[in-house]
Amino acid sequence: MIRLTRAEIRRLLSRRLSLVGALGALAITAGILLSVYQEAKPLPADAQATMRADFERAHQDWESNRKQLTTDCLAAQAQHRATDPNADFHCNDLEPRLEHWGKPETRFTELAPEILLGSGYMLGLLAFLIGASFIGAEFSTGSIATWLTFEPRRLRVYISKLAAAALVVAPLAVLVVSLLTGGIWLIVDRHGSTTGVTADAWSDLSGTAGRIVLLTCASAIVGTAVGLMVRHTAAALGIVIAYLALIEGTFSGVLQQQQLWLVGPNIRSWIHHGTTYPALECSPVADGNYQCSNVDRLLTFTDSSLYLGLTFALVVALAALVFHRRDIT
Structure with a gap:
């Protein structure tokens, strides 16, 4: 299994999209740090x-x-x-x-967690694309059938591909999160405020960074699994775009009361170790009408962990079943 995984890692690293994706992530990281500098530097x-x-x-x-x-x-x-x-x-x-008056002071304790959350979304989407394109290209070229002639045990092949996708994106996630955290600290320490950065604050930030790395690895695995089921990179990416545009975007207002069942809020809750989401709450008033107002409802870390964990397990298990039973050609 180890030799099989090493072979898959070499194949994934040799793909142009892996290099382009890594360079793109680093370019976005540099852009984020430049934006932080522009926000933190004092007025002329x-x-x-x-x-x-x-x-x-x-x-x-x-x-x-x-x-x-x-x-x-x-x-x-x-x-x-x-x-x-x-x-x-x-x-x-x-x-x-x-x-x-003037420019508000930039605070590390407020800025860093939100930027890391955004980087988590970016890394998750990139990892999904890398994983989906990895397996999608093999189905498009037919190389998956050739590979199975050398290793006919499909479950071993499946596990090795999932492991390779996770192991390839993990160092990139660690690098991006480290650059962002260190860069934000250096910029804000010089031009903003690091008040409140205690040992507990660093512990929370380290936990956030670790969960982002795990999320990136899980996204690569899910991307590989979805790509295996639909057998095409564009189809896998289309599923994600359709979900984000329709469910998380267009119908987000209609689904305001059901946000705890959406992927986006659960990812935010998992990365931040708990979060709140707005919900409309209505109550009767004296004249017989209803008065509605937005209230913040709690989405706990435990709930989001269960939601994401079960979704991850379901996708991986379903892809394993499809790969085991479906004809490759």
């Missing part, structure tokens, strides 16, 4: 001077009209509370503050 001196002057004018206006501004705010708040009892316009905190 002339822009800071303009911002300071605007702040001083606003603060002077507030000093001159604070009573009227507070009265108007309280009146608007009272009017709004007729339909929304929880409305709070923060009328006791209207004084302009310098820290609220």
Whole structure:
């Protein structure tokens, strides 16, 4: 089995798409770090001077009209509370503050987890494409039939292909996550704020990075399994695009109450070790109508782990059954 897996790894690494995908991932990583730098770097001196002057004018206006501004705010708040009892316009905190003007300070603890989440989606999709194209190309050229003449035990061939796909994308995922984490830290440490970066914060971030690597490997395995079932790279990619465009995109508003059954929110919950999703909650009011508002509902790490784990096992098992029973030619 080890020699078979090594052979599959060599074949996968020799494919042009694997190299192009790796270079593309590194290029995207560089672009993300450039974007972080643009966001974190301070404003030019002339822009800071303009911002300071605007702040001083606003603060002077507030000093001159604070009573009227507070009265108007309280009146608007009272009017709004007729339909929304929880409305709070923060009328006791209207004084302009310098820290609220200009460019907000970039914080490592806020920025890094969200960028890593985005990289997880990117790496997952890339790994799926690499895995699907790996097996899809073999069916298109007929080389899978030739390969089975050398190793007729299909289950061994199937497992070796899944293992090769996961082992090839794992180093790329580790490299991308490491570059992003280290790069963001260096940029924000110089131009932003690293306040709150404790040992616990690093532990959480390490867990996030590890789960992204595992997600990338699982995506490569699922891509290989789906490609084996549909026997064509374009068909496998079409399934993913159709799902993302229709289910996660077009009908996401209709399926707002069922988001816990969608792949995207479960991936976000798994990477972030739990998350919330918005849901519409309606309740009757005194006049007989209904009042609806958005509330945040919890999607736990345990629930998302079960969802993704069962989906992964189902796809892999179904592909194994198809490969074992279906004629190759």
